[in-house]
Amino acid sequence: MAATVEKLLLAAPRGYCAGVDRAVQTVERALELYGAPVYVRKEIVHNKHVVEQLRERGAIFVDELNDTVPEGATTVFSAHGVSPAVHEDAQRRGLQTIDATCPLVTKVHREAVKFASEGYTIVLIGHAGHEEVEGTMGEAPEHIVLVETEADVDALEVDDPEKIAYISQTTLSVDETLTIINRLRAKFPAITGPRTDDICYATTNRQAAVKQMASHCDLLLVIGSKNSSNSNRLVQVTRELGTDAHLIDDVSEIDEAWLEGRRVVGISSGASAPEELVQRLVDFFRARGTEQVEEFQVVQEDVRFMLPKAIRQAMVAAGQTPAPAGA
Ligand code: SF4
Numbered sequence: 001m002a003a004t005v006e007k008l009l010l011a012a013p014r015g016y017c018a019g020v021d022r023a024v025q026t027v028e029r030a031l032e033l034y035g036a037p038v039y040v041r042k043e044i045v046h047n048k049h050v051v052e053q054l055r056e057r058g059a060i061f062v063d064e065l066n067d068t069v070p071e072g073a074t075t076v077f078s079a080h081g082v083s084p085a086v087h088e089d090a091q092r093r094g095l096q097t098i099d100a101t102c103p104l105v106t107k108v109h110r111e112a113v114k115f116a117s118e119g120y121t122i123v124l125i126g127h128a129g130h131e132e133v134e135g136t137m138g139e140a141p142e143h144i145v146l147v148e149t150e151a152d153v154d155a156l157e158v159d160d161p162e163k164i165a166y167i168s169q170t171t172l173s174v175d176e177t178l179t180i181i182n183r184l185r186a187k188f189p190a191i192t193g194p195r196t197d198d199i200c201y202a203t204t205n206r207q208a209a210v211k212q213m214a215s216h217c218d219l220l221l222v223i224g225s226k227n228s229s230n231s232n233r234l235v236q237v238t239r240e241l242g243t244d245a246h247l248i249d250d251v252s253e254i255d256e257a258w259l260e261g262r263r264v265v266g267i268s269s270g271a272s273a274p275e276e277l278v279q280r281l282v283d284f285f286r287a288r289g290t291e292q293v294e295e296f297q298v299v300q301e302d303v304r305f306m307l308p309k310a311i312r313q314a315m316v317a318a319g320q321t322p323a324p325a326g327a
Pocket of ligand 1: 017018019020079102103104105170171200201202203230271
């Protein structure tokens with residue numbers, strides 16, 4: 001067995017953001033108010049434990065609104081957002097839709113629509129194939145080009161370099177995105193962008209916390225699922241600072257070899273990872289003799305979002321008082 005880890009540092013903030021809390025609560029309330037099954041297009045948030053728990057309560061997750069979603073069924077759209085084509089498809093099928101898209105993703109959709117209506121070529125900085133990127137691109141497919149790297153910027157050709165704008169996915173590496181934006185600015189001096197950053201507060205704060213913590217620990221463990229963009233970025237930015245880091249869905253994925261010779265282990269969790277998984281990880285180390293467990297607070301968060309209107313109305317009709325969602 002590896003030697004005892006002396007100390008755990010728990011990054012703060014970590015875990016659930018307001019957008020994830022809102023999306024998960026939306027499915028929970030929909031199950032209570034309308035009864036099972038409730039259909040959910042895509043994973044409501046990118047965490048396998050959350051998805052499994054909701055599935056056990058009667059949520060049915062589907063990849064697309066194909067024929068497995070019966071006409072008129074209650075259907076929730078995930079936190080990552082959907083394109084207008086998906087909304088139209090749902091309307092054609094007569095589905096009762098509840099949109100759990102995070103308001104901060106909706107903000108990026110609005111920017112895309114605005115820039116497109118003004119005739120801009122829009123450079124979307126993001127990861128190909130991510131659901132959020134697919135939803136955003138669907139707002140103005142004729143106007144948006146995707147770039148993932150600086151090399152993509154170098155290769156980019158646009159019709160009118162005076163009429164170009166950028167937007168970004170909400171869950172990217174803050175530093176990497178800034179580098180890409182600077183490359184865009186150097187190549188297209190007239191480029192314009194959103195009034196405020198598209199990378200959301202939760203992504204920014206979780207990265208700030210692990211970056212400050214990295215020099216204080218020998219290893220960082222990040223709780224999050226493999227398809228969670230913001231969780232992967234926590235591992236990435238920590239490794240870039242020279243500290244070893246691994247992404248695990250839960251404590252069962254720990255490799256003993258990682259702990260060999262480690263004195264201080266840092267723990268964080270992605271915006272879609274429930275806190276109980278962090279606490280199980282802490283229990284794992286305590287059971288092996290770790291006595292010091294300290295919070296490493298970098299930023300205090302107090303962001304709340306209202307639940308989707310359809311849920312709020314249904315709660316009021318059922319005599320309940322809707323409260324804003326937020327971790
Ligand atoms: Fe919204 Fe950011 Fe959370 Fe995504 S990570 S759900 S954009 S607050």
